[in-house]
Amino acid sequence: MSAAVIRTVNQRSRAARSFKRTAFSVLLRGFSLILPITLVGLFVFLIWGSWPVLQFNGLGFLVSNDWNLGSQYGTPTTVGGHMVLPGASYGVLFLIFGTVASSVLALLFAVPVGVMAAMFVAEIIPEGIRDMVAAIVELLAAVPSVVFGLWGYVVVIPVFSHYVYPVMANVLGFIPGFGQPVGAGYGLMTAGIVLALMVVPIITANVREAISAVSRGDVEAGFALGATRFEVTRKIILPQTHRAIIGVTILGLGRALGETMAVLMVCGNALNIPGNIYSPVSTMAAFIVSQLDSALQDPTGMAVASLTEIGLILLIVGLVVNAAARLLLWQVRE
Amino acid sequence: MMSMDSASSNTGFAVPDGLRGRYRRRRVYSALGWLICGTSFVVLGLALLDILFSIAAGGFPALSTKLFTQPTQGVSGGLLNAIEGTLILTLGSVLISGPIGIGVGIYTSEKRDHFFARVVRFMSDVLVGVPSIVLGLFGYITMVVGLGWHFSALAGAITLSVMVTPYIARTTELALIALPGSLRESAYALGASEASVVFRVLLPSCTGRVLTGLLLAMALSMGETAPLIYTVGWSNYTWDGHLTHEPLGYLTYVIWSFINEPFQSAHELAFAAALLITAFALAITLSSRLIFRYLDKR
Numbered sequence: 339m340s341a342a343v344i345r346t347v348n349q350r351s352r353a354a355r356s357f358k359r360t361a362f363s364v365l366l367r368g369f370s371l372i373l374p375i376t377l378v379g380l381f382v383f384l385i386w387g388s389w390p391v392l393q394f395n396g397l398g399f400l401v402s403n404d405w406n407l408g409s410q411y412g413t414p415t416t417v418g419g420h421m422v423l424p425g426a427s428y429g430v431l432f433l434i435f436g437t438v439a440s441s442v443l444a445l446l447f448a449v450p451v452g453v454m455a456a457m458f459v460a461e462i463i464p465e466g467i468r469d470m471v472a473a474i475v476e477l478l479a480a481v482p483s484v485v486f487g488l489w490g491y492v493v494v495i496p497v498f499s500h501y502v503y504p505v506m507a508n509v510l511g512f513i514p515g516f517g518q519p520v521g522a523g524y525g526l527m528t529a530g531i532v533l534a535l536m537v538v539p540i541i542t543a544n545v546r547e548a549i550s551a552v553s554r555g556d557v558e559a560g561f562a563l564g565a566t567r568f569e570v571t572r573k574i575i576l577p578q579t580h581r582a583i584i585g586v587t588i589l590g591l592g593r594a595l596g597e598t599m600a601v602l603m604v605c606g607n608a609l610n611i612p613g614n615i616y617s618p619v620s621t622m623a624a625f626i627v628s629q630l631d632s633a634l635q636d637p638t639g640m641a642v643a644s645l646t647e648i649g650l651i652l653l654i655v656g657l658v659v660n661a662a663a664r665l666l667l668w669q670v671r672e
Numbered sequence: 673m674m675s676m677d678s679a680s681s682n683t684g685f686a687v688p689d690g691l692r693g694r695y696r697r698r699r700v701y702s703a704l705g706w707l708i709c710g711t712s713f714v715v716l717g718l719a720l721l722d723i724l725f726s727i728a729a730g731g732f733p734a735l736s737t738k739l740f741t742q743p744t745q746g747v748s749g750g751l752l753n754a755i756e757g758t759l760i761l762t763l764g765s766v767l768i769s770g771p772i773g774i775g776v777g778i779y780t781s782e783k784r785d786h787f788f789a790r791v792v793r794f795m796s797d798v799l800v801g802v803p804s805i806v807l808g809l810f811g812y813i814t815m816v817v818g819l820g821w822h823f824s825a826l827a828g829a830i831t832l833s834v835m836v837t838p839y840i841a842r843t844t845e846l847a848l849i850a851l852p853g854s855l856r857e858s859a860y861a862l863g864a865s866e867a868s869v870v871f872r873v874l875l876p877s878c879t880g881r882v883l884t885g886l887l888l889a890m891a892l893s894m895g896e897t898a899p900l901i902y903t904v905g906w907s908n909y910t911w912d913g914h915l916t917h918e919p920l921g922y923l924t925y926v927i928w929s930f931i932n933e934p935f936q937s938a939h940e941l942a943f944a945a946a947l948l949i950t951a952f953a954l955a956i957t958l959s960s961r962l963i964f965r966y967l968d969k970r
Contacts, residue, residue: 355865361867362865362866362867363866366778366782369772370779370792372775372776373837374792374795377795377798379810379814380807380810384810450712452712452716454709458706458710458712459713474717477958478719480958481953482894483897483898484895485727485927485946487928488942488946489723489727542716566698566702589801592801595803596804597803598804598897603928623803623805623898626805627805627902645809649809649810652805653802657798660801661798
C-alpha cells in the first residue's frame, strides 16, 4: 500500500513538475516576444495614425517649407479625398533642417570635449578616486531633460545672449551665418549647447570604458619607447578607441535628434529656416509638443495626423541611427 | 623625477642638443594637451554644478509646507497634486515594466545562445533609442484615442513602462550573465528545473543588481515629460482614484509650463518642482551607483 502511495505521490509531483516546466518555458517564450511586438506595434500604430496625411502629403512635405494648419474657422474642404481645413499644408523642411543642425552643432561641442574629459579622467585621475570623479560628469545623465531646459532658460539664454553671442558675432562675423543679429538668445546655438551637455555623459562613459579595455602591454611599450603620458594616450590609446568613439557619436546623435523638452524650452520654436546661427529654430521632437494644443483644435484630425507623421520620421531615423551605433559598439566589445 | 633627469644627463649618455630640445618641446606639448583635457573636464563639472546651484538657488526659497499640503490653483498654491501624480506614474510604470523587464532579461541571459535571443537583445538596445516623444504619440494613438481612455494615469504609466522596460531587461541580463557558471551547473546537477534555477538560485544571488536596474528605471520615468504631455495631460486636482478618463498632474509639467508664465508664484512653483525632481533623480542614481560599487567589492 505504501508503495502505491509513493507511486501516486511521485506521479503527481512529476506531473506538477512537468507542468511547471512547460509553464516556465511558455512564459519565457512569451517574454521573448514582448519587445519585438512593441517595436512592430510602434510602427503599425504610427503609420495607422498618420495614414490620412501620408496619402494627402505624399513625400513632398519633406522638402517643402509651408507648415500651416489652415483656417480654424473655415469650413473643412475636401482635397484629394481628405477633409482638411482651408489652406492647410504640412511642409516640414525647416524642421528637418533645425533638427539636423542643432544635433550636429551639439556633437561638434560634445565629442571633442567628452573624449578629452574621458582621457583626462582615465589617465590622470588616480585609480582610487576615479569612479567618484567620473561620476561628476556622468551624473549629468541623471538630470531630467526638462531641468536642462529650465537651466538653459534661466542661465544660458541671458548669459550667452548678453555676453557671449555679441562677442562671437564680432569676432566670427566674417563667416556667413555667424554675424549679427544675435537676437534674444533663443535659437540654434543655445539649443546646440544645451544638447551637447545632455549628450556628453554618454560619450565620456563609453570612451572611458573603451580606454580601460586597451591592452596594458601596448601602453607599457609606449612608455618604454620614451613617450610621455600624453603621447601614449594620444597616439597609442586613442587610435584603438576610434571605433568606440564613432559608435558613441552616432549614439549621441540619436539622443540629440530625439530630445524634446530641453530643446523646446530654448529653441524659440520658429516656423522657418534660421537666418543665422543665433536665430530661433524648431526641431521635429520639440515641434510635436509645441503644436499639440493647436493640433487638437483641428476638427478634421489632419493636424494630429501630420504630427504623427513627424513622429514616424523620428521613429525611423531613431531606429536606424541607434541600430548603426549599437552594431559598431557591439563589434568593439567582441 | 626632475633630479633624476638632470643626474643622468650629467653623468653619461651623450644626448645631441637637437634631441634634448625636441624632448623639451614634446614635454611642453604634452603638458598643454593635458591642460586642454583637464579644462574640458572642469567645464563639464562646472556646468553640472551650475545646474545644481541654480536649481537650488531658485528652489530652496520656494520650499514651504504649503507645497506638500495644497494642490495647484491656477499658477499658485502648492504642488500636492503634482507630487502625488509623479509618484503614481513612477510607481505604476515600475510595477508594469519591472516584471516584464526582468522576464525579458531572464530570457536573453538564459537562452543567450539562441539566435532569437540575440535579436531580442538587439531590439532592446534599439528601443532605448526611440525618442520618448514618439512613445508619447504611440500612447496617444493607442490608449488615449484608440481605447478611449482619454488623458489618464494608466495611459501615462504604460507609456513610461514601454520606455524603461529595455533598461530593466538589460540590467537584469547583465546581472545574470555576471554570475559564475558553476552556480548554474551545480543547481542543474542537483536536478533543479529551469524555473527553480532561475528563481531560487540565480535571481536571489543578484538581487542587488536587478534592484539597481529598477531604481534607474524609476529615476528615468520620474524625470520624463514629453511622453506624458500626450498621455496624461494636466490636472489641478489631486487624484480621484480613477485609472482612466482622468488627467493627472505631475512635477515635470510644472517646470516646463509654469516657467513661461509671467507670475512670480508660477516661477517659484517651477523651481520648487525642479528642485524636488532633480533631488529625487540624483539621489536615486547616486544610491544605485553606491549599491553597485558595494556589490562589486563584496
